[in-house]
Amino acid sequence: xxxxxxxxxxxxxxxxxxxxxxxxxxxxxxxxxxxxxxxxxxxxxxxxxxxxxxxxxxxxxxxxxxxxxxxxxxxxxxxxxxxxxxxxxxxxxxxxxxxxxxxxxxxxxxxxxxxxxxxxxxxxxxxxxxxxxxxxxxxxxxxxxxxxxxxxxxxxxxxxxxxxxxxxxxxxxxxxxxxxxxxxxxxxxxxxxxxxxxxxxxxxxxxxxxxxxxxxxxxxxxxxxxxxxxxxxxxxxxxxxxxxxxxxxxxxxxxxxxxxxxxxxxxxxxxxxxxxxxxxxxxxxxxxxxxxxxxxxxxxxxxxxxxxxxxxxxxxxxxxxxxx
Amino acid sequence: xxxxxxxxxxxxxxxxxxxxxxxxxxxxxxxxxxxxxxxxxxxxxxxxxxxxxxxxxxxxxxxxxxxxxxxxxxxxxxxxxxxxxxxxxxxxxxxxxxxxxxxxxxxxxx
Numbered sequence: 155x156x157x158x159x160x161x162x163x164x165x166x167x168x169x170x171x172x173x174x175x176x177x178x179x180x181x182x183x184x185x186x187x188x189x190x191x192x193x194x195x196x197x198x199x200x201x202x203x204x205x206x207x208x209x210x211x212x213x214x215x216x217x218x219x220x221x222x223x224x225x226x227x228x229x230x231x232x233x234x235x236x237x238x239x240x241x242x243x244x245x246x247x248x249x250x251x252x253x254x255x256x257x258x259x260x261x262x263x264x265x266x267x268x269x270x271x272x273x274x275x276x277x278x279x280x281x282x283x284x285x286x287x288x289x290x291x292x293x294x295x296x297x298x299x300x301x302x303x304x305x306x307x308x309x310x311x312x313x314x315x316x317x318x319x320x321x322x323x324x325x326x327x328x329x330x331x332x333x334x335x336x337x338x339x340x341x342x343x344x345x346x347x348x349x350x351x352x353x354x355x356x357x358x359x360x361x362x363x364x365x366x367x368x369x370x371x372x373x374x375x376x377x378x379x380x381x382x383x384x385x386x387x388x389x390x391x392x393x394x395x396x397x398x399x400x401x402x403x404x405x406x407x408x409x410x411x412x413x414x415x416x417x418x419x420x421x422x423x424x425x426x427x428x429x430x431x432x433x434x435x436x437x438x439x440x441x442x443x444x445x446x447x448x449x450x451x452x453x454x455x456x457x458x459x460x461x462x463x464x465x466x467x468x469x470x471x472x473x474x475x476x477x478x
Numbered sequence: 479x480x481x482x483x484x485x486x487x488x489x490x491x492x493x494x495x496x497x498x499x500x501x502x503x504x505x506x507x508x509x510x511x512x513x514x515x516x517x518x519x520x521x522x523x524x525x526x527x528x529x530x531x532x533x534x535x536x537x538x539x540x541x542x543x544x545x546x547x548x549x550x551x552x553x554x555x556x557x558x559x560x561x562x563x564x565x566x567x568x569x570x571x572x573x574x575x576x577x578x579x580x581x582x583x584x585x586x587x588x
Contacts, residue, residue: 229529229548230529231529264531265531265545265547266545291568291569292531292568295531295533295545295568297544339565339567339568339570340565340570341535341537341563341564341565341570341573342565342570342571342573343570343571344570344571381571382571383507383571384569384570384571384572440506441506441507441508442507443506443507443528443529443530444529444530
């Protein structure tokens with residue numbers, strides 16, 4: 155159950171599903187981005203990107219999660235996904251605490267085309283910050299089934315990415331693990347990590363002591379949110395079991411284009427908004443897919459996430475903020 | 479457009495050979511109809527009517543379409559007899575099946 159009471163996270167939000175223990179929905183958060191603060195090992199929302207009410211502390215490790223840019227998407231739900239990515243980048247640039255780096259949790263492009271990756275890269279480059287990527291299913295649509303993504307992003311930090319692009323790195327006392335769950339998908343199944351990646355993960359975590367805060371990021375949620383729409387990872391529970399011994403684990407995902415959060419034991423799960431278009435709440439529509447909002451409401455449904463880690467304090471601060 | 483023309487050409491050639499074409503629409507993250515019964519030699523055409531891309535892949539990996547953006551189509555002539563199970567390689571919870579027998583092209587009456 156919820157062992158971590160953070161004053162910065164609204165735990166009074168509705169449950170997703172009364173049958174699902176500890177599954178909280180935080181749909182009401184306003185703002186363009188989610189600013190994460192890791193404090194005492196647990197991430198929590200600290201304030202809004204460009205949205206006022208900034209509660210992020212100045213100290214600690216702060217990074218930003220950005221997701222589902224879908225550069226190239228031009229349907230009615232958002233005729234210019236590159237423009238809203240630019241707005242998200244502008245919001246990050248205006249943050250009171252400069253983030254150390256950016257995590258992009260996938261669907262950088264809409265159709266894995268070079269020009270889409272190029273446009274996203276050019277836009278993100280404006281931040282002058284390191285960006286760590288994982289692919290979404292929209293980033294592995296080339297004939298090589300992800301070869302284009304790997305050619306561009308596959309080296310990871312320090313040239314160490316493996317397999318379909320998974321890797322880990324350490325920053326500010328936190329161990330970061332990038333997982334790929336969008337390749338070699340099976341008919342009728344959900345996201346998949348696969349044996350090779352799980353074996354690598356087990357080995358990677360072996361060198362970490364239990365007290366090391368771990369942040370895991372991947373595109374499709376590692377926890378089962380709504381299998382009817384494919385919102386989960388078939389072997390996600392196996393990854394989570396490898397993480398169980400750690401005192402603080404934060405799982406950051408994208409894919410569903412909305413904020414959902416839950417805390418189970420020492421694991422905090424969080425999904426980020428898209429910078430391109432919203433999707434319906436689980437089960438609230440006949441299918442997932444872009445939701446067309448009135449133009450003036452679109453930016454209120456898009457956003458990025460900022461995370462700050464404070465080693466001496468308690469929880470991570472997570473802040474979601476919309477684009478407008 | 480080019481892909482569309484190629485698909486149309488292939489469909490036309492198939493029509494000359496076997497005359498039968500069955501269309502499966504992809505709408506609301508669903509193959510519709512999800513199950514069809516067709517005769518050997520039938521050309522199955524998938525049309526993506528969603529505003530999100532999809533792709534068609536056989537469970538046994540015998541074929542896989544390129545990604546289909548909105549209104550793009552993919553066609554394949556099935557030999558059979560037999561059962562072809564397929565799914566969307568982007569959204570694998572989307573599944574469908576083609577039963578190649580003497581069928582009428584319509585949904586299977588099971």
